[in-house]
Amino acid sequence: GCEGGEPEQVLYGKILDYQNRGASALVFFLEEEEWDSFLPYLTYPSCFPPSLEERHRKKEKEGYSINPFIEASKVVARAKKPPLPIEIPVLFVPYNREREEKFRHLLSRGDLSIELSFQFEDKTIDDANIGGIISGNDPEKRTEFLVLGAHYDHLGKDEKSGSYFTGADDNASGVSSLLEIGQLLSEKKKELKRSLVLLFFGGEEWGLLGSRYFVENPFVPLSQVKAMFSVDTIGGSTHQKEVFLVGSSVHPLLAGKSRRFLERVGIKEGREIDRFAFTFGSDHYPFHQKGIPAIDFFASDTKKLHTPRDNLEGIDFEKLADVTRLIYLTVYEFLTEPW
Structure with a gap:
């Protein structure tokens, strides 16, 4: 939810708090109804790497349900510059309300682990007005x-x-x-x-x-x-x-x-x-x-x-x-x- 301030303020506050506490990465699970509120703060475009897509196909054949839409972001492209730099990867995973109980069950498990594979790449954009x-x-x-x-x-x-x-x-x-x-x-x-x-x-x-x-x-x-x-x-x-x-x-x-x-x-x-x-x-x-x-x-x-x-x-x-x-x-x- 976004109680207590604008979406960007809530988002930055949580990211910086966990970063300062030593988090290596963050995964936010958002209801689809909230997605539009946060979308302006996500770097666009993004897509699955081919190797990850292949792994997803294998998992689906094994009976797993894979959500095909995930945005990855450092939350810097369109958003205002935060008071402190965001130095860890931030992932946003949307879910609909029908899956809410399943997500809460997964998150409540003490043995839940999330595997992330990523690398940073600096890009220089040459453009002009x-x-x-x-x-x-x-x-x-x-x-x-x-x-x-x-x-x-x-x-x-x-x-x-x-x-x-x-x-x-x-x-x-x-x-x-x-x-x-x-x-x-x-x-x-x-x-x-x-x-x-x-x-x-x-x-x-x-x-x-x-x-x-x-x-x-x-x-x-x-x-x-x-x-x-x-x-x-x-x-x-x-x-x-x-x-x-x-x-x-x-x-x-x-x-x-x-x-x-x-x-x-x-x-x-x-x-x-x-x-x-x-x-x-x-x-x-x-x-x-x-x-x-x-x-x-x-x-x-x-x-x-x-x-x-x-x-x-x-x-x-x-x-x-x-x-x-x-x-x-x-x-x-x-x-x-x-x-």
Whole structure:
């Protein structure tokens, strides 16, 4: 459970406590209902090594029940840096309530042992942010900036299957939206009062690296950045044409600027999902951490995200165009009207 604080606080507290007491590794058993609360703090992607899969197949033939879904993590990719370094491997094993009694029985046994085989590997990710500025024309307002960003990286090759994660929705949809909006605003440059920083972030999937780098090394003063809009995964085919304004409960005034145009473009607002999606969810979050109002536009089916099924066939181009119009109208008003 998460009583006594936010999921990250509870998680860090337990990990650091056991680490300080000499634990070599930790295994957390989580109910599936809790999984969404902790998922943002897990390093993604992860998969079984082939040798472990072979052992699992043998165990299943012997009558054992093997849960095929386990995430392994050092809990550092998207989460805030903990007060003390986490130096031991941390494993998360989900279970459903039907198996709860079985798990409790196993954990209560005095002779229970867990065998872990692991190794640490340092990886260097070479990436870059790409962007530019569309300058406003008002002598007093042109030094005020709106950042409009979308990450252009994805997960690459699946070493397990050999197939590629194409990321059509996550986040080619957001990149295409920004390109279109940037083109339109360039044509209307004379109408703009404030300036726009148009940014394509690298390294989002590996810990919001690009946006984190920008807020620590900005090429415009952060004190002059008045707001940030992130566009991440807005074209996936779903049952309803709706958009989620992630961060609406935290920055309601900013979200309200976009709500005004929902009916005009024919889109409904999805339910509020800030509990799951705001913290570390996308490139808006490092800006929020710096005190800059920031929201993320999201409009897709989470079941396909980070899978090979996130492909061109799964894109709803009509919805992608409508969400792009919504973002454009919101950005245009921000750049041209009093704030």
